[in-house]
Amino acid sequence: MESQPxxxxxxxxxxxxxxxxxxxxEELKLKIGEFAGxxxxxLYLIRQEQANIFEIPIAKITDEYLRVIRLxxxxxxxxxxxxxxxxxxxxxIKSKMLLPREIVxxxxxxxxxxxxxxxxxxxxxxxxxxxAQMLWEKSTVEQSIFxxxxxxxxxxxxxxxxxxxxxLNVFQKILSRRKEEIQMEIEREEMSLSEMLSNIKLRLxxxxxFNVTEFxxxxxxxxxxxxxxxxxxxxxxxxxxxxxxxxxxxxxILTKG
Amino acid sequence: xxxxEEKQPRSIEELITILEALIxxxxxxxxxxxxxxxxxxxxxFVQSAIEELAQEYQERKSGLMLREIAGGWQIxxxxxxxxxxxxxxxxRPSAKLSLAALETLAVIAYKQPVTVPEIxxxxxxxxxxxxxxxxxxxxxxxxxxxxxxxKPMQYGTSKDFLIQFGLKxxxxxxxxxxxxxxxxxx
Amino acid sequence: xxxxEEKQPRSIEELITILEALIxxxxxxxxxxxxxxxxxxxxxFVQSAIEELAQEYQERKSGLMLREIAGGWQIxxxxxxxxxxxxxxxxRPSAKLSLAALETLAVIAYKQPVTVPEIxxxxxxxxxxxxxxxxxxxxxxxxxxxxxxxKPMQYGTSKDFLIQFGLKxxxxxxxxxxxxxxxxxx
Numbered sequence: 293m294e295s296q297p298x299x300x301x302x303x304x305x306x307x308x309x310x311x312x313x314x315x316x317x318e319e320l321k322l323k324i325g326e327f328a329g330x331x332x333x334x335l336y337l338i339r340q341e342q343a344n345i346f347e348i349p350i351a352k353i354t355d356e357y358l359r360v361i362r363l364x365x366x367x368x369x370x371x372x373x374x375x376x377x378x379x380x381x382x383x384x385i386k387s388k389m390l391l392p393r394e395i396v397x398x399x400x401x402x403x404x405x406x407x408x409x410x411x412x413x414x415x416x417x418x419x420x421x422x423x424a425q426m427l428w429e430k431s432t433v434e435q436s437i438f439x440x441x442x443x444x445x446x447x448x449x450x451x452x453x454x455x456x457x458x459x460l461n462v463f464q465k466i467l468s469r470r471k472e473e474i475q476m477e478i479e480r481e482e483m484s485l486s487e488m489l490s491n492i493k494l495r496l497x498x499x500x501x502f503n504v505t506e507f508x509x510x511x512x513x514x515x516x517x518x519x520x521x522x523x524x525x526x527x528x529x530x531x532x533x534x535x536x537x538x539x540x541x542x543x544x545i546l547t548k549g
Numbered sequence: 550x551x552x553x554e555e556k557q558p559r560s561i562e563e564l565i566t567i568l569e570a571l572i573x574x575x576x577x578x579x580x581x582x583x584x585x586x587x588x589x590x591x592x593x594f595v596q597s598a599i600e601e602l603a604q605e606y607q608e609r610k611s612g613l614m615l616r617e618i619a620g621g622w623q624i625x626x627x628x629x630x631x632x633x634x635x636x637x638x639x640x641r642p643s644a645k646l647s648l649a650a651l652e653t654l655a656v657i658a659y660k661q662p663v664t665v666p667e668i669x670x671x672x673x674x675x676x677x678x679x680x681x682x683x684x685x686x687x688x689x690x691x692x693x694x695x696x697x698x699x700k701p702m703q704y705g706t707s708k709d710f711l712i713q714f715g716l717k718x719x720x721x722x723x724x725x726x727x728x729x730x731x732x733x734x735x
Numbered sequence: 736x737x738x739x740e741e742k743q744p745r746s747i748e749e750l751i752t753i754l755e756a757l758i759x760x761x762x763x764x765x766x767x768x769x770x771x772x773x774x775x776x777x778x779x780f781v782q783s784a785i786e787e788l789a790q791e792y793q794e795r796k797s798g799l800m801l802r803e804i805a806g807g808w809q810i811x812x813x814x815x816x817x818x819x820x821x822x823x824x825x826x827r828p829s830a831k832l833s834l835a836a837l838e839t840l841a842v843i844a845y846k847q848p849v850t851v852p853e854i855x856x857x858x859x860x861x862x863x864x865x866x867x868x869x870x871x872x873x874x875x876x877x878x879x880x881x882x883x884x885x886k887p888m889q890y891g892t893s894k895d896f897l898i899q900f901g902l903k904x905x906x907x908x909x910x911x912x913x914x915x916x917x918x919x920x921x
Contacts, residue, residue, distance in 0.1 A: 327834075328833075328834040328835045328838050328858070328860065329859045329860030330859050330860060331858065332834075332838075372860065372861070373861075374861060375860075378859065413859065415915065416857060417859065419911050420838060420841045420842050420845065420858070420911070420914075421838060422914035423841035423844070423914050424838045424841040425837075426841075426909065427837055427840060427841055428831070428837055430901055430902070431832075431899055431900050431901075433814065433901060434899060434900060434901040437802075437817070438573075438574045438811060438812040438817075438824070439811050440573050440624070440810060441573065441574045441575045441577075443625070445638055446643075451635055451641075451644045452645075452646060452688075452713055453639045453640070453645055454645075454713075454714070455715075456715065456716060456721075458651070459651070459658055459722075460655070460722070460723045460724075462648075462651050462652050462655040463655035463656065466652055466656065466671060466672060467671075469673070470671065514673050517673065518674075521674075531879065531880070532877060532879020532880065537648070544648070562796055565798075566797065566816065567798060567816060567819050569797060570799065570812040570816045570819065571798075571819065573798065573799055573810075573812060574812060574820055574823070574824060575823075587822070587823050609791075610748055610751070610752050611752065611755060612751075612752040612753060612754065612755030612756030612757075613755060613756060626759060627756065630753060630756045633756065633757070633774070634757065636773070637757050637760065640773050641762075643762075
């Protein structure tokens with residue numbers, strides 16, 4: 293039952309982020325191998341220094357980090373705010389480390405040690421970075437497996453799960469809906485879409501499920517029906533809800549996902 | 550990517566394995582000749598490998614068969630399983646018409662020949678995509694243009710519609726009056 | 736339509752044959768439970784028949800395999816034939832996700848349901864465009880709003896995610912703790 297992992301005949305090549313500045317036709321270009329974020333850059337610099345994550349040479353790493361940021365700015369590469377936030381954090385840690393130890397401990401009582409916090413974040417981040425690598429490998433394997441080609445029934449499934457009385461049933465419902473509309477259109481105050489939306493949301497809040505078919509049937513005019521329909525669409529798009537219909541002619545139920 | 554290493558000739562077993570995969574992934578039936586071209590193998594070698602594969606399919610109690618159709622080879626479900634397969638396909642999501650398509654079909658069935666504006670009038674909503682679906686499924690057909698302003702296209706149900714719904718002809722469509730009795734029995 | 740004739744119980748051989756046909760015709764992976772429902776057979780009986788069929792596929796030198804993916808069963812080509820199949824279909828490996836998108840996806844896969852601020856906390860960088868990419872590729876889905884300040888939208892992985900990454904279900908993901916310090920020695 294456990295499917296054996298197939299023997300793979302291709303290589304997984306790991307894309308390493310790298311910084312390459314190159315001069316090309318008097319135009320200085322910077323190729324920044326994609327850094328996924330400031331933590332990624334930081335990990336890269338720590339690797340470059342062949343340092344341990346738990347013993348970061350903070351002064352050196354901070355200088356390196358700032359050098360890269362300055363390089364990016366100089367080369368007109370817009371530096372995302374998140375990179376700058378990290379730069380500030382590093383400077384803060386570095387300056388703290390330069391203070392005599394007693395003063396730091398007196399002030400902070402190692403309550404929130406920013407370096408410790410940074411290390412924790414790096415350790416946590418690295419797990420997900422490795423998980424991302426795993427996903428990449430999995431998708432590569434998956435790309436070597438192919439499903440069957442199209443067969444006739446895929447797009448033209450001519451079988452229809454409907455009988456002739458279902459058809460009549462639907463037709464009758466349309467007719468009675470029309471009759472109601474005509475009766476209801478005599479006097480009405482129009483609702484707006486936002487009123488309709490909050491109306492439905494309120495109902496959803498009160499009970500987990502909401503009978504859409506019934507709600508549609510209770511609209512008082514064609515315009516209101518259209519609004520109700522639009523409101524339902526909007527809710528399905530923006531909220532965690534599901535539209536369920538047990539059988540084809542059955543009622544449509546909106547449920548909280 | 551480029552293969553420099555010298556190419557080992559394939560054994561017939563290897564060839565059969567590859568052929569099975571290729572025939573499986575193609576959308577259209579594919580000929581032994583085309584397969585031979587792709588694999589850079591002798592056409593007759595490929596032909597005999599396919600025949601051996603077809604034989605294998607026949608011998609093991611498989612739900613599938615390898616068959617030659619329209620000048621090419623194809624994997625398909627065995628004929629004798631068609632009842633089960635059809636029954637199964639009916640339960641697939643794609644077998645279900647949307648409520649919109651169903652309503653549109655109901656209007657067309659009972660009001661044919663009927664134009665798009667007339668359907669809009671009855672259903673109260675646009676039916677363009679529903680009509681497209683129904684045309685795609687060959688449940689409705691064009692019934693020519695109506696001799697009125699704008700000459701709108703008219704639609705009616707098809708022969709496939711009758712087959713699909715098990716009707717001899719349109720007079721067999723139940724009437725609204727029949728309906729009351731029937732639903733009370735459900 | 737209705738079967739009046741008395742139903743003979745199916746032998747496991749017959750069941751396997753039918754299952755093979757049905758798994759072949761579905762356009763997406765189908766679970767043993769769904770198959771059991773359609774065939775009106777015991778779920779465990781169907782499960783063991785599928786496993787026997789998968790075994791058969793493995794034993795004969797087939798170009799195909801029967802595998803469990805995204806909570807269902809599917810027939811697909813064997814991994815080791817990817818060179819030939821790809822050459823035949825003239826396809827390339829599809830565009831890879833960016834590092835940012837992959838990281839974001841990893842966070843969502845392991846922390847779902849998870850909000851944008853929570854992803855930011857872990858990745859240390861805004862993930863808006865990565866999330867858009869993942870939504871566009873249908874690898875993630877909205878999982879409703881979190882009942883907290885600002886009611887941020889939560890995200891989780893989709894069925895397509897399982898399919899594209901070859902997972903039976905989310906429990907097949909290795910534990911996130913297994914990824915700790917893998918490269919600290921480098």
